[in-house]
Amino acid sequence: MNLKKIEKGVKMILEGIGEDTERPGIKDTPNRVARMYQEIFSGLETPTEEILKHLEGESHDELVLLKDIPFYSVCEHHLLPFIGKAHVAYIPGAGKIAGIGELARALEIFAKRPQVQERLTAQLADVIMEKLKPKGAMVVIDAEHLCLS
Structure with missing residues (x-):
């Protein structure tokens, strides 16, 4: 930078x-x-390949749900903040799970880039699907955009 x-x-x-x-x-x-x-914008410094590491030696098949993860990001159109909470769920498929902190860290890295809410949501869901190979994943982001307030 x-x-x-x-x-x-x-x-x-x-x-x-x-x-x-x-x-x-x-x-x-x-x-x-x-x-x-x-x-x-520190998330620009972290390569996507380094985001979301799974826990070695842990395997579960029940739903994993993490809700109300606070975050802030910056709208790439106006360079104004948007602030909200993310809710992440996935059903392990390949036996791989991530620690709760890893999910929050992945969100933070993607959020600390110039963003739009839709891309942020997709990036988090995509990295979960790619790295953990779950049966399914869901990401919901609820945010207030200062450019719309």
């Missing part, structure tokens, strides 16, 4: 809206925004 480019871009936006970029309250804003973007 190129923090200097982000800082330069934020400074241009501030100048574009008529702000004095040397004003004390604004002077460090480009750097603060660049560091914030580094955090909220």
